[in-house]
Amino acid sequence: MIRIENVSMKFDLGIEKNFSLKELLISIFSKKKRNKKSDFWALKDISFNVDKGEVVGLIGSNGAGKSTLLKVVSGVMKPTKGKVIVNGVISPMIELGAGFDMELTARENIYLNGAILGYSKKFLEKKFEEIVEFSELRDFLDVPVKNFSSGMTAKLAFSIATVVDPEILIVDEILSVGDIKFQEKSKKKMESMIGGGTTVLYVSHSLDAIKEICTKVIWLEHGKIVMMGDAKKVCDAYYKVQMK
Amino acid sequence: MIKSIFINFKKYWFLLTQLISRDFKVKYKRSILGVVWSLLYPILMMSVMAIVFSQMFRFKVEGINYLVYLMTGLIMFNYFSEATTTAMTSVISNFTLINKVYIPKYIFPIAKCMFVGINFVLTLIPWIGIILLSYVGLGEYTCHINWYYLLLPYIFFCMFLFTVGIGLLLSCISVFFRDMLHIYGIVITLWNYLTPVFYSIEILPKKLQALFELNPLYQFLSSARSIVLYGKCPSALTLLIIGAIGIVTLAIGALVFKKNQDKFVYYV
Ligand SMILES: Nc1ncnc2c1ncn2[C@@H]1O[C@H](COP(=O)(O)OP(=O)(O)O)[C@@H](O)[C@H]1O
Ligand SMILES: [Mg+2]
Numbered sequence: 313m314i315r316i317e318n319v320s321m322k323f324d325l326g327i328e329k330n331f332s333l334k335e336l337l338i339s340i341f342s343k344k345k346r347n348k349k350s351d352f353w354a355l356k357d358i359s360f361n362v363d364k365g366e367v368v369g370l371i372g373s374n375g376a377g378k379s380t381l382l383k384v385v386s387g388v389m390k391p392t393k394g395k396v397i398v399n400g401v402i403s404p405m406i407e408l409g410a411g412f413d414m415e416l417t418a419r420e421n422i423y424l425n426g427a428i429l430g431y432s433k434k435f436l437e438k439k440f441e442e443i444v445e446f447s448e449l450r451d452f453l454d455v456p457v458k459n460f461s462s463g464m465t466a467k468l469a470f471s472i473a474t475v476v477d478p479e480i481l482i483v484d485e486i487l488s489v490g491d492i493k494f495q496e497k498s499k500k501k502m503e504s505m506i507g508g509g510t511t512v513l514y515v516s517h518s519l520d521a522i523k524e525i526c527t528k529v530i531w532l533e534h535g536k537i538v539m540m541g542d543a544k545k546v547c548d549a550y551y552k553v554q555m556k
Numbered sequence: 557m558i559k560s561i562f563i564n565f566k567k568y569w570f571l572l573t574q575l576i577s578r579d580f581k582v583k584y585k586r587s588i589l590g591v592v593w594s595l596l597y598p599i600l601m602m603s604v605m606a607i608v609f610s611q612m613f614r615f616k617v618e619g620i621n622y623l624v625y626l627m628t629g630l631i632m633f634n635y636f637s638e639a640t641t642t643a644m645t646s647v648i649s650n651f652t653l654i655n656k657v658y659i660p661k662y663i664f665p666i667a668k669c670m671f672v673g674i675n676f677v678l679t680l681i682p683w684i685g686i687i688l689l690s691y692v693g694l695g696e697y698t699c700h701i702n703w704y705y706l707l708l709p710y711i712f713f714c715m716f717l718f719t720v721g722i723g724l725l726l727s728c729i730s731v732f733f734r735d736m737l738h739i740y741g742i743v744i745t746l747w748n749y750l751t752p753v754f755y756s757i758e759i760l761p762k763k764l765q766a767l768f769e770l771n772p773l774y775q776f777l778s779s780a781r782s783i784v785l786y787g788k789c790p791s792a793l794t795l796l797i798i799g800a801i802g803i804v805t806l807a808i809g810a811l812v813f814k815k816n817q818d819k820f821v822y823y824v
Contacts, residue, residue, distance in 0.1 A: 383655075383656075387658040388654075388655065388656065388658050388821070389821050402658075404656075404657060406656050410652060410656040411653050411657065413578055413582065415585060416581060416582070420578070423574055424574045424578055427571040427573075427574035427575075428571060428657055430571075432570060433570045
């Protein structure tokens with residue numbers, strides 16, 4: 313379903329966003345080539361397979377490269393080296409509500425965000441009620457999202473993102489959304505999505521949740537795979553190192 | 557290749573309409589007159605320009621209706637200028653999105669060119685109004701309504717292709733080179749003066765005229781004007797050339813964009 317072969321991802325920290333005419337002139341006149349030391353490998357030679365129906369957990373400390381790996385798999389980024397082969401439609405939940413326009417109302421954002429996530433018009437019209445119902449925001453449908461609390465925005469985003477029956481689900485630390493009641497509900501929703509034979513790639517800091525739902529776990533550190541295999545074994549090893 | 561373009565187009569059409577309608581909603585939210593501004597703006601612009609150029613500076617073009625001459629130039633040039641300027645920033649301003657969800661990135665500049673294009677089509681309503689008014693005494697000369705008007709959509713479409721091509725190019729360059737935003741501001745101002753929007757190319761020396769004719773925008777403008785103001789059909793060669801300008805520019809823009817789009821995420 314997903315085949316990752318020797319994938320490496322390089323960020324060149326030297327080329328910065330504020331590259332401008334001034335810097336161009338400086339670099340021409342100083343004749344100094346950009347030092348190669350600013351290369352930063354966020355992923356180094358990663359290989360693994362995910363079979364159909366497998367639920368794979370990704371763990372590792374902050375900056376390990378988990379989100380980068382998810383982005384490479386979902387096609388947001390092209391790997392610098394290596395190959396990514398994906399068979400099936402991906403539902404990426406890397407950052408919810410990334411496509412929201414704060415000026416627009418919740419109703420308008422459901423359509424906009426849905427379109428960004430690749431839903432068709434027909435699908436959205438059919439599922440509109442379901443999204444509204446799940447988000448518990450019926451009374452705020454015509455309120456601009458900029459007036460929402462962050463919890464409300466997250467609830468709306470979660471409801472739009474999870475209305476699909478995905479073939480491949482990619483989840484990046486998003487479960488702690490909204491109030492306690494909604495958290496329970498969203499956890500159930502995730503479980504039912506995962507349970508339905510979906511192929512899942514799942515990042516979480518909650519080892520309990522990982523142990524509960526994952527069939528296989530990959531432990532990532534500094535862009536490399538430290539350990540891969542049985543969920544409990546990898547989690548326990550990771551826990552030991554973290555607690556040292 | 558053609559087939560895959562078509563499939564992609566179908567797949568992302570809904571997203572495209574959503575992005576365009578988002579722009580509409582944001583632009584006209586909480587404005588009382590709303591879309592009416594799109595109609596009023598060119599009339600007001602034209603009135604001001606008409607007063608400045610025909611009354612104060614005594615500009616005119618012999619034998620034709622100067623108001624319509626001016627307005628044709630204005631709405632066409634403004635379309636190009638506004639569409640390319642907003643297309644240029646469209647990729648940069650959607651960076652957070654591009655970095656999180658897979659969306660074909662070319663959709664942003666195209667959506668901008670289409671959004672401004674819809675506004676352009678709206679401005680054609682007051683434009684046609686002025687053309688009709690020239691028959692009842694607005695300005696010295698009347699226009700020429702004729703069958704060649706059916707060629708106008710073709711001319712506008714060629715200009716649209718040209719605009720999308722430039723928009724793709726600019727949006728791509730400005731990712732790597734932020735100064736482009738400022739540089740283009742100057743370029744478009746110069747371009748405005750070098751395009752016969754409010755003057756006629758005939759006031760220039762012969763040698764300069766030949767040079768000015770190389771300006772693609774001049775070709776679009778003069779084709780439309782020759783139909784509306786002179787009742788003359790542009791030559792087959794001219795029509796072919798403006799088609800080629802549109803297609804070639806679009807192809808170059810698309811190619812450059814396609815070649816570089818995978819590198820965008822590094823510059824986020
Ligand atoms: N667009 C980028 N440009 C430069 N560095 C980046 C970019 N995205 C991520 N990184 C770097 O890559 C490393 C891995 O990040 P990430 O995948 O987000 O880690 P995490 O495992 O916490 O999700 C971090 O050191 C981060 O600074
Ligand atoms: Mg992360």
